[in-house]
Structures are given as structure tokens and as C-alpha cells.
Amino acid sequence: MAISVRQAVLADLETIVPLFDGYRCFYGKTTDPAAARTFIAERLALNESVIFIAQDHEGKALGFTQLYPSFSSVSARRIWILNDLFVAATARGRGVGKMLLDAAREHAVRTGAKRLALSTAHDNPAQKLYESQGYVRDRKFFHYELELE
Template sequence: MTTFTIRQVVLEDLEQLKGLMLRYIVDFYKGKTPEGTKLEDHIKHLLSSKEAGTQFVAETEDGVLAGFATLYFSFSTTRVQKIAILNDLFVDGAYRGCGLGEKLFQHVLNYTKNEGYAYMSWQTAVDNTSAQALYKKMGGKNINSEWIHYEIEHN
């Protein structure tokens, strides 16, 4: 059985994390490959700007990055407190089914609690039933918000 260490990203993770994130963006979500150094620049931005967010990786005992989670930080006026948004939670296909998603989720949840965030929120696709099962198991609630989600995409 593989043992995993979950920790915050460091600069030395850059190349492996880029590969993992590309599998997430392109293979899993069928998105476009980020142009030029955009992905690398984004990872470096999160490493240098603790106010923007942070990333965590799950690393095997052999030093392979098997998964990652990204938190972005904001503020709630109504709570007058900082909040965390779990934007990404991804486990490489080779490591799925061993509870690693739960471990990553629990780690970021504990991080947000220990760091004094009012709450951690996240979204998942309607058809991503495996993620929904994980989030329900971990205690997440679909809030069926009275709020309507809008976005404008800039191409």
C-alpha cells in the first residue's frame, strides 16, 4: 500500500505539479493547454502571494505527486471574516480508489479551520457524481442556495 504525505507546495514541485495540473485541465476537464508560461506563472504566483491562495500536494514515499488541491482566499463582508474557496481537488488516475481524495479534502478542511477561515466553499459539476459522493461523505452540504451563479467568460 502506498503511503502519502500531504503538504503545501514548494518551488521544487513546479515541474511535477505542472504535469499533474495539465492532466487535470486537459485530460480530466478537456480544457485547452495553457499558453506559454501561464500555468508555471500561476503556480509561482500562489507560492509568492499567500493572500491569494495556496496549494497542497499528495506525495508518495517515492517523491511522486499523486494529487493536488488549490485554495483561493477571499473575504465575507457578512461574516467579517476571511473565507476559503476550494477550487481544485484532483487525484491522478493511477492513485484513485485508495482514499487519497478524502485525505486531501480533510487536510485542506483542517487547514482552513486552523487558520481561522469562516468557512470553505466549493462547487462541482452536476455530472461529477464521484466528487459529489466524496463531498457528501466528508460532511459537505449542497446548500441549494437562493443565489444564482453568473459568469461572463472572456475569450
């Protein structure tokens, strides 16, 4: 089965929504397609993120990754935060995640980025995929968060 990966546009919104809602559910949120639709529509309309979507030869959505732009002050260069990576359960084990990571990497290189950065849950099995693609677990820095609500 042929799988293609391409950068999503606003016209892809309804294709992305079920995947994004599934991603949120994977991380313990209650399904909310309306919130997913609003969030993704805003990111795409405002050019606040870059989304790559994987589809089969019939156009069925198999997975997505979403990148957010940021910068490294020390390097004085752009970085991309690979914030979301999700592959539908029916498409796992077929190389979709790797293809999405490859698209993210190519985009980062094309835009002159210093690096791609990601965070994941301690129990996320995708860690093996990340490490197989050259991602290295940070052992130099502690990461902190401040919840605001």
C-alpha cells in the same frame, strides 16, 4: 503504501505542473504544461493560493488541491475557496482525495475561516466524496458568472 500530504512551496513547481495540467485537461482544456507552470508559479510566488500536494513514499505526486482566500462580508470572516482538487487516475480509489480535503479543512480551521466553499461540474463523480465529507449542496443561492473573453 504510505501517502503524505503537505503544503506545497515554489520548489515543488515541477511536481505540481503535470497534475495541474491533467486537471485542466479533465475540464476540457488542451494540454499546456507551459501555461500550467506559469500559472502555478505565479500563485505560489505571490502567495495568492495555498496548494496541498499528496505524494507516495517515493515522492511521486498523486494529487493536489488549491485553495484561494476570500472573505464573507456578512460573517466578517475569511473563507477559503477550494477551487481545484485533482487525483491522478492511477491513484484514485486510495483515499488521496479525502486526505487532500482533510488538509484543506485543517488549514481552514487553523486560519480561523468561517467555511470552505467549492463548485464542481454537474457530472463530476467527486460529488460523492464531497458529500461524504460533510459538504452540502447550496440550495439557497443561485451562482452567476460573467465571462469576460
